[in-house]
Amino acid sequence: MTGEQPAATPPGEPPGTPPTAEVSPPGERARIVVRDDLERSRPTVFFRLILVIPHLLVLGIFSLLAFTLAFINWFAILFTRKAVAHDMQSRYLRYATHVFAYLNLGANPYPGFEGAPGSYPIDAEIPPSEPQNRWKTGFRFVLVVPALLLGGALGVSGGSSSYGNYYSVGAISAAAFLGWFAILAKRRMPRGLRDLVAYCLRYGVQFWAYALLVTDRYPDSDPLATKYGEPVPDHPIRISEDDDLRRSRLTVFFRLLLALPHIIWLSLWGIAVLFTVLANWFVTLFAGRPADALHRFNGAYLRYLTHVSAYLYIVANPFPGFVGRPGSYPIDLQIAPRERQNRWKTGFRIILGIPALLLAGAIGGALGLVALFGWFVGLFTAKMPPGLRNLGVFGLRYQAQVYGYLFLLTDRYPFSGPSLEQLPAPPAQVPEPA
């Protein structure tokens, strides 16, 4: 946790005093305030892509201006350390956040065209103008590349030319796509998808604030640094993190090769798991709950998969054990004991799992970048940035919940929002006797 969360207005409460830039202490990054109540209007959601067109046109024109200002600011900062037209750029970033929150179903009301602060349920707070570092400004076009890649995986860094291309295929698009169907069915945006959209928007606004020279603070990928609203309900599959961020340079450099025995063992164990999952499917379908032995066997495999993935993606440092023993690894999976499961959900589990798999694929792109950036940073600094590590933990948890759902460890649907990690840590499991 970075401790930079704003005090969010409770859901449902109308926006009061606009959260102005003066509230932000100097040197802060841009941030997102979520006041959305998850309620959605079916007609506006159904026609959302059409309704947003006027905003996209305005945003396109606004983007041209913003990029021109950024170009001027590059020289201005190099000479004076200060950017010009900060208010204009802030308004642009805020407006773009409103539009893309609307487009990606992160909020319900039609946004205004002014980008006024506090005027929208998902709002951006832009820090005040500050003197910026000349070196960071001079080499901004190079420094921005990793953030651009991660933003691409999240679907918020868009194309190369303008903020108007903000929308691209990534986690936010996958969340919006799935949210569209969910809202048409239930009139509500699922909490997990909304939180994921909010997280992506937060990264997007920080990325563009950095790329357009509004601030020289690098975008923070930490999904825990945003307050998403009320605590979410707990889930039978949780992840716990006890990592000290230290990384061994030698093992980081050879991480892929060191993981090879684990990858082979995972594949062999995975063959057995195919059969045990199938057997458990029949047991759950007929008995209404999974077989205890199969539940434990498949659970151990999933825990082991999480340990190995954490190691491979540099989300954790130590070499994992080969049996998926609970409590044996800094990034550990807590799996609740077996419980009764709905037979309909069991019968159609594979079909029901498809949306979650789709989203897992999108989040997996970000996880791959966590590994890539973690590899370079770990190699040079022997440390993992907490933001990247937390994004990795979130990705691994979601992946584990998706597999847990498909392996019949629970019939609770995977929770796609990063807000689950903000709940108090699950109680540590006592390791089974070796």
Add this chain to the structure above:
Amino acid sequence: MIASPAVRRALLALGSATVIAAWIYAFLQLWQTSVPSDLSLPSLDPTRYFSQEDLDRASSYQAFLRIDYLLALVAELAALGLFAVKGPAFVRESAAGRIGTGMMLGMLGLAFVWLSQFPFGLAELWWERKHDVATQSYVTWIINDFLAAGGEFLFISLALLIVMALTGLMRRAWWIVAAPALVAVALAFALVQPYLLPDQHALRDQRIAADANRLAAAEGIPGTPVKVQDTRSLGGSPNALAAGLGPTQRVVLWDTLIRRFSPPEVRVVLAHEFAHLARHHLWKLFAWMALLGVPIAFLVALATRRRGGLYEPAAVPLAIFVVAALLLVTLPLQNAFSRRLEAEADWVALQTTRDPAAMTDLFRRLGRLSKAQPDPPGWDEVTFGDHPSIIKRIEMAQAWKESNPGR
């Protein structure tokens, strides 16, 4: 009945003497080849087969490689020595159990070796490219080298899994079973190896295919498959190999060999590789590994005793260093054994093809292409030569010719 200490000592001495005698007997059996023991090789002057310019070029070319190789050896031992001292600290980088931690340390040992060898490998490639012996790009080489390290990581993981599991079962006596167990794993790998070689296809040249069938039948292994491997990515040198065991055995010719050598020369190569299969050289090699492995395992057990033996993962770095040092010390013996097998394959090829001129041409061309020194310094051949020198191979062809007048 409890034997007295003196009787136990006597029994132990007798047992040890029997084991040593059996070891020596097995060693002598493996040492035998079908090359006539009274075969006397003529002493040939390399200038009869190579121009002075070629000889000078090969000498200067090999001198660099020799220095590079010696430095790489020193670096490897230094890296492993350092790892033997510092390696146990890496135990804290593991959340795995005893065996898992041992496997990780084993892989890290190889990581040290890889890092220590990298500059020398790169220097070797630079030298080979400079002399047109290799065509591989630096990037391809680095990627291939890194991926090849992956194979080594897997092998050492499996080896340590077996050895450390044995230490759990047998504690101090693990070394008795370890070498045969590891050889069994190597045998399993040899069995599937032909299927792991990439880019293989059947022989398209019908004339060579017919020759291959005839030669295989003549050597008593009719129907042995011959495949061609596309090796453009491997650097373009010509080569061939005999791979597999029993039902999986086959001869693999590199496409560069077929393209660059004449049909009689390819016939000699085929006969040579068939000879390896017909004379069960791979089996002999594994028996040799088992034979050498037992004393090495014993010495490793002895050396690591102060660190708790190989039961303790912290002993793995020292064990790797000891194994590397012992393999280096026994390198001349290993190479002598390898040279004997190669010489036997040459001899069988001569007996089968009855074409010493083709063999002479083959080695002349091979020497020129690879810029090998036909007659390297004695110490170099004894220490590092796993094949007979080119001039010795030509001498064997001449010796065969002299003992078979009219050819």
